[in-house]
Amino acid sequence: MRILAVDWSGDLRAAAKRIRIAEAEPGRLLDVRGGLDRAGVGELLLDLRDRDEPVVVGMDFSFGLAGWFAEAHDATTLPELWDVARDEGEAWLRACEPPFWGRAGTRKPGDVELYRDTEREARDRGLNPLSTFQIGGAGAVGTGSVRGMALLGAWRRAGIGVWPLDAAPGPRGVLVVEIYPRAMTGPVVKSSPAARRALVDADPRIPAGLRAAATETEDAFDAAFAALGMADHAAELAALPARTDAPSRREGRLWLPPRGRRPPR
Structure with missing residues (x-):
């Protein structure tokens, strides 16, 4: 293999x-x-x-993204979320509206869950994955992730x-x-x-x-x-x-x- x-x-x-x-x-x-x-x-x-x-x-x-965000976009499965990201992802990145942040003038939201279950588990292991909702700033993974999910x-x-x-x-x-x-x-x-x-x-x-x-x-x-x-x-x-x-x-x-x-x- x-x-x-x-x-x-x-x-x-x-x-x-x-x-x-x-x-x-x-x-x-x-x-x-x-x-x-x-x-x-x-x-x-x-x-x-x-x-x-x-x-x-x-x-x-x-x-993927935090489950609550997917459900808010009527996506209950990963393939459904990927289709939403394909259709709406570029608009998310352009607007950088909550829960997305990282661009100038935006702030990290404090009132919603920013991490997936798997990211919380990784943090429990001493790792430090960043939130996919962060689309700007040092180490941000959100932009690449949204464009990857779209594919x-x-x-x-x-x-x-x-x-x-x-x-x-x-x-x-x-x-x-x-x-x-x-x-x-x-x-x-x-x-x-x-x-x-x-x-x-x-x-x-x-x-x-x-x-x-x-x-x-x-x-x-x-x-x-x-x-x-x-x-x-x-x-x-x-x-x-x-x-x-x-x-x-x-x-x-x-x-x-x-x-x-x-x-x-």
């Missing part, structure tokens, strides 16, 4: 300059590359779908599996899972080229020939370590079942490395 990780971008015009795709096998980084925009990533998924080897692809954007429905209708609704791909096919790269890198000041380089140079899973590519940008760094972290748990991903619990099917769910297990170094 192949393992890829995509460091996504919500940039309206320059996504191809930001998006990075990494591939790994257990214990070894195989590739880090750029050059694709969001549409190009979709084309890559379709190409992988038609090959004879199963693939799991990690995507670092939120696959998930079309991908799934084209035969791309989306976890937690769908299970591992079996003998062939593609499954995309939502990931949180910081769960694979550990604490690091990734904005510091020196800090990125120190972590990459100390990791024997990264061949010398890929170290420059893995440290070139924050996006490349995240993609590389996300792919490595996923590959170190390839057996779990190959047997990943669909989730049937209501929060997962309404809000989506992060795939995180199993608690208490450290990847080999």
